[in-house]
Amino acid sequence: MAKAKNTKKKAEKGSSVITPESMTFLKDYINNASPVGFETWGQKLWLKYLAPYIDEQFVDSYGTAVGIINPGQPFKVVIEAHADEISWFVNYVTDNGLIFLKRNGGVDHQIAPGLRVNVHGKKEL
Numbered sequence: 001m002a003k004a005k006n007t008k009k010k011a012e013k014g015s016s017v018i019t020p021e022s023m024t025f026l027k028d029y030i031n032n033a034s035p036v037g038f039e040t041w042g043q044k045l046w047l048k049y050l051a052p053y054i055d056e057q058f059v060d061s062y063g064t065a066v067g068i069i070n071p072g073q074p075f076k077v078v079i080e081a082h083a084d085e086i087s088w089f090v091n092y093v094t095d096n097g098l099i100f101l102k103r104n105g106g107v108d109h110q111i112a113p114g115l116r117v118n119v120h121g122k123k124e125l
Contacts, residue, residue: 025049035087036105039063046081054079088112090119 025045034042043065047057054067064082088101099119103109 033087034083034085036084039084042083046083050079 029042029045029049032042032045034040043059043063047059047065047067050067051057054069056068056071057066059065062082063084064080067079069077069079084105086107087104088107089104090099091102092100094100099117101112
């Protein structure tokens with residue numbers, strides 16, 4: 001049987017289903033860097049958030065994080081998620097500040113020039 005559930009009252013009509021805890025999780029998850037091949041931190045965040053609602057968890061060899069309710073029973077619920085970010089690696093930075101990139105995973109290089117870029121790393125002056 002699944003772990004004890006949150007026993008808060010049902011949301012009243014017109015109120016939001018998003019709780020402060022779920023909003024914090026969403027912000028942490030979205031702001032977490034989990035590019036292809038480096039999904040571990042995103043998996044850990046998701047499984048930690050899911051832990052109170054599941055009985056068992058694992059990550060498979062493809063990087064899919066899985067939570068199970070009622071494992072080993074004829075009726076069980078499996079909640080799975082595979083999420084990695086489209087990412088590029090910085091290959092070279094010119095003296096003028098131009099950044100040359102290498103694709104990571106299945107990135108469509110034709111749409112890249114029109115996308116917003118977030119650069120993660122140490123800020124050095």
